[in-house]
Amino acid sequence: MGFKRYVEIGRVALINYGKEYGKLVVIVDVVDQNRALVDSPDMVRSQINFKRLTLTDIKIEINRVPKKKTLIEAMEKADVKGKWENSSWGRKLIVKERRAALTDFDRFKLMLAKIKRGGLVRQELAKLKKETAA
Amino acid sequence: MAPRKTPVVSRNPQLIRGVGKYSRSKMYHKRGLWAIKAKNGGVFPKHDPKPKAAATPVKPSKFYPADDIKMPLPNKRKAKPTKLRASITPGTVLILLAGRFMGKRVVFLKQLTSGLLLVTGPFKVNGVPLRRVNQAYVIGTSTKVDISGTNVDKFDDKYFAKAAEKKNKKGEGEFFEADKEEKSELPQDKKDDQKAVDAALLKSIEAVPDLKSYLAARFSLKAGMKPHELVF
Numbered sequence: 626m627g628f629k630r631y632v633e634i635g636r637v638a639l640i641n642y643g644k645e646y647g648k649l650v651v652i653v654d655v656v657d658q659n660r661a662l663v664d665s666p667d668m669v670r671s672q673i674n675f676k677r678l679t680l681t682d683i684k685i686e687i688n689r690v691p692k693k694k695t696l697i698e699a700m701e702k703a704d705v706k707g708k709w710e711n712s713s714w715g716r717k718l719i720v721k722e723r724r725a726a727l728t729d730f731d732r733f734k735l736m737l738a739k740i741k742r743g744g745l746v747r748q749e750l751a752k753l754k755k756e757t758a759a
Numbered sequence: 760m761a762p763r764k765t766p767v768v769s770r771n772p773q774l775i776r777g778v779g780k781y782s783r784s785k786m787y788h789k790r791g792l793w794a795i796k797a798k799n800g801g802v803f804p805k806h807d808p809k810p811k812a813a814a815t816p817v818k819p820s821k822f823y824p825a826d827d828i829k830m831p832l833p834n835k836r837k838a839k840p841t842k843l844r845a846s847i848t849p850g851t852v853l854i855l856l857a858g859r860f861m862g863k864r865v866v867f868l869k870q871l872t873s874g875l876l877l878v879t880g881p882f883k884v885n886g887v888p889l890r891r892v893n894q895a896y897v898i899g900t901s902t903k904v905d906i907s908g909t910n911v912d913k914f915d916d917k918y919f920a921k922a923a924e925k926k927n928k929k930g931e932g933e934f935f936e937a938d939k940e941e942k943s944e945l946p947q948d949k950k951d952d953q954k955a956v957d958a959a960l961l962k963s964i965e966a967v968p969d970l971k972s973y974l975a976a977r978f979s980l981k982a983g984m985k986p987h988e989l990v991f
Contacts, residue, residue, distance in 0.1 A: 727990065728901045728990055728991060729852075729854070729991050730852070730900065730901075730902040730969075730970075733969065733973045733976065734973075
């Protein structure tokens with residue numbers, strides 16, 4: 626037991642409510658008990674309530690309230706994007722996005738692919754069953 | 760009046776409604792009326808009125824109604840052609856939502872002058888012939904088919920008009936005989952039109968993998984599908 630992810634300067638978090646839903650941001654300062662100042666390469670630095678943030682495992686090395694350029698360099702150095710996209714959490718979100726963007730034709734092709742895969746699996750299973758039965 | 764090539768623009772900007780910036784004398788100068796006069800020798804040019812065609816003598820009407828009759832108000836509204844949704848372009852695959860071919864995926868050819876959409880299965884693929892369909896009963900998908908090889912110029916609303924039926928008004932005896940004897944066969948030239956349009960279409964459809972089976976399948980909502988969240 627014990628907390629593993631702490632609110633600290635440089636902690637990367639995911640916004641889970643509001644207009645900026647789904648964005649990855651870096652906590653650059655703490656305003657008070659409830660709010661933090663967050664910043665991200667593609668947004669204006671702004672305050673946000675902790676309740677709207679979900680902390681991630683990623684942390685970068687920055688000073689309190691760095692300039693935008695410094696922040697971007699630090700994020701590149703720590704490879705936040707790469708770490709996020711390779712983490713299981715990040716991958717799940719990417720898959721979710723892709724599924725939501727499927728067109729009707731894509732969904733049809735997906736159905737065909739699933740049927741094909743299921744058919745192959747069942748073939749192999751049948752082969753194995755035959756071997757064990759024999 | 761012949762239509763003006765340039766729109767009428769006032770050279771006198773409004774300061775406040777009813778008050779122009781320039782006075783009458785200034786406007787006279789601005790409009791160049793002095794130059795027009797000078798060109799015409801000090802007098803403003805006058806054009807003789809065009810000779811009016813001799814008015815045909817109006818005959819006094821033979822009948823005057825006793826009471827004033829109520830006339831309906833004049834209605835000068837003209838119906839505009841239905842605006843085609845931006846997502847629907849020639850070659851788009853549409854999903855039909857109602858009617859005999861509900862759920863079928865179909866290729867859009869063009870919009871007719873009545874506003875209805877001309878659509879074809881193609882017939883060999885899913886059984887939908889050249890048909891007119893209302894835009895409101897259609898979902899436009901983002902899948903496009905190349906229809907550059909087809910020529911749809913000859914199809915218009917008149918092509919789809921019902922053939923004038925023979926009127927069997929009199930003759931009670933005929934009612935008891937077979938009512939619908941003739942089931943009208945589709946004329947051969949319509950079948951040929953269908954084949955001509957579909958031939959080029961089928962080539963471009965078969966060029967894309969799985970597209971043919973896609974068009975042959977029907978669309979239906981399954982569990983968990985939320986239409987307002989689906990991307991078509």
